Amino acid sequence: MSDPKADYKDTVFLPKTDFPMKAGLANKEPAILERWQKIGLYEKLREARDGNEKFIFHDGPPYANGNIHIGHSLNKTLKDLVVRSQNLLGKDAPFVPGWDCHGLPIEWKIEEQYRKKKRNKDEVPASEFRAECREYADNWVNVQREEFKRLGVLAQWDKPYLTMDYGAEAVIVTELLKFAEAGQLYRGA
Numbered sequence: 001m002s003d004p005k006a007d008y009k010d011t012v013f014l015p016k017t018d019f020p021m022k023a024g025l026a027n028k029e030p031a032i033l034e035r036w037q038k039i040g041l042y043e044k045l046r047e048a049r050d051g052n053e054k055f056i057f058h059d060g061p062p063y064a065n066g067n068i069h070i071g072h073s074l075n076k077t078l079k080d081l082v083v084r085s086q087n088l089l090g091k092d093a094p095f096v097p098g099w100d101c102h103g104l105p106i107e108w109k110i111e112e113q114y115r116k117k118k119r120n121k122d123e124v125p126a127s128e129f130r131a132e133c134r135e136y137a138d139n140w141v142n143v144q145r146e147e148f149k150r151l152g153v154l155a156q157w158d159k160p161y162l163t164m165d166y167g168a169e170a171v172i173v174t175e176l177l178k179f180a181e182a183g184q185l186y187r188g189a
Contacts, residue, residue, distance in 0.1 A: 049092040061098035063105040064140040095155040101137035101164035
């Protein structure tokens, strides 16, 4: 029978280490991300893979209309995993994040603000409404970008694709014009 007063810690021979017993990730993660930014990790990876077989990943973008949620987190980290694995396989796999800056989710948020101020959307000039939507989306792109960075996602954060970029909008209008000129654009129910 064992002695209940015995101290068995001296009988377990674990290796000695300088690692702390607690990870403290909430404090360490920002420093790790800052180091990655400082050394230009993403840019170095792009340079190292330049000229290799391409792997292009098209990021289906979230709406720029609020803080990220668990769905965004899962989605973006899985995308990061795919792109990183392709980079580890030696492919040139850039990750260009994007945001959908148009549509009802953003317009609805602006309309909610109007309702709080007892303002009628139909009395607001369209150009003013669109400018407010653009400003709103731009704000949330910046917020979400920082939230995604905090998840440790490596991407081309300084030059994302945004549906509200004037160049992207011009391409859409040009393509729409091609449909119209070919007689393929019609109004119907």
